[in-house]
Amino acid sequence: MQAIHLALQKIGVELYGSAYHKAGILVFEKPGDGYGFPMPKNGRYLLVGADKTFEG
Template sequence: MEWNEEKKAAQTTEHVVARRTLSIIEATGERAVEVRVYAPQPAGSAVGCRYEIDWPHGTQKMTMFGFDGVQALVHALQMVGTELYNSRYHEAGTLIFDKPGMGYGFPVPPSERSLLQGNDVDFL
């Protein structure tokens, strides 16, 4: 199976295992930003775990791979955290989960820990 076929196969039978809705505060009101994480699926010799972020400008879709489902899931969650903390909405201070400045509840890789704020600093 070709690598692209493996990636496509990993995205066809997944179901959502976790979902979180964040908000972007705009002058016209709040906009929902839903994050969905899908069940890890075999993808040839690896395992893929897809996630989606519904940004106002479009849905970001990515599949992260690992040796097994646990590693793929951890990579996906860390990548979600990285995407959130590096977004223009975070930089503008308009992206919130529970309360402004309290973090988003997603882990990040060690190289991104300096970006964490609020509860994420203490608990992730």
């Protein structure tokens, strides 16, 4: 179970750290609403939208 959680966090880090996110090109459902992946605590300052509400 921990391996799955860590893998999902890795996906979140990759998404939020991508040039596409920084440029505002990467969108899931609604622009600025986040991607729905968990983030490690030290990366939560990057969260936006609903992700920030639930994780931040």
